[in-house]
Amino acid sequence: MEQTFLMVKPDGVQRNLTGEIVNRFERKGFKLAGAKLMQISDELAKTHYGEHEDKPFFGELVQFITSGPVLAMVWEGDNVIATARSMMGKTNPLEAAPGTIRGDYGVTVGKNIIHGSDSPESAEKEINLFFGDNDIITYSKQDSDWIY
Numbered sequence: 613m614e615q616t617f618l619m620v621k622p623d624g625v626q627r628n629l630t631g632e633i634v635n636r637f638e639r640k641g642f643k644l645a646g647a648k649l650m651q652i653s654d655e656l657a658k659t660h661y662g663e664h665e666d667k668p669f670f671g672e673l674v675q676f677i678t679s680g681p682v683l684a685m686v687w688e689g690d691n692v693i694a695t696a697r698s699m700m701g702k703t704n705p706l707e708a709a710p711g712t713i714r715g716d717y718g719v720t721v722g723k724n725i726i727h728g729s730d731s732p733e734s735a736e737k738e739i740n741l742f743f744g745d746n747d748i749i750t751y752s753k754q755d756s757d758w759i760y
């Protein structure tokens with residue numbers, strides 16, 4: 613089944629939104645396959661956001677994502693990559709629809725609460741960057757027959 617990498621950013625952790633965010637994906641019907649609270653190093657931040665290294669906001673982005681603990685997670689389910697992106701809302705919270713995480717809780721593009729992989733390629737890359745094979749749990753849940 614498809615997996616994606618989701619991360620509650622430092623602002624989400626500080627603002628006590630981790631429970632709310634986990635709750636949304638759990639209640640949607642997705643399955644948590646891995647999670648860890650971690651402090652991202654400068655090196656990991658630069659690798660993770662490597663596609664943005666030429667952007668004017670890159671320095672600010674790296675500084676922000678390393679400014680406090682994040683909750684890194686792997687979530688699993690049918691079409692979880694695209695569905696999680698739509699549950700997150702647009703990058704700029706001002707454009708994110710109400711009902712989405714960024715639309716409900718964010719105000720600025722710099723502090724937009726959550727990261728989510730944007731394609732199968734980035735999901736694979738990001739999961740491998742943040743998690744080892746032993747950190748990801750394969751298990752069955754009793755609700756799956758009521759979701760699929």
Ligand code: DAT
Nearest residue numbers: 664669673702703721722724726727728730
């Ligand atoms: P997303 O996080 O929706 O995948 P992205 O990959 O384009 O968005 O950018 C990564 C992060 O960089 C984004 O979550 C917030 C920050 N960012 C993007 N555009 C920005 C901008 N114009 N000014 C400041 N920060 C920005």
Ligand code: MG
Nearest residue numbers: 727728729730
């Ligand atoms: Mg992105």
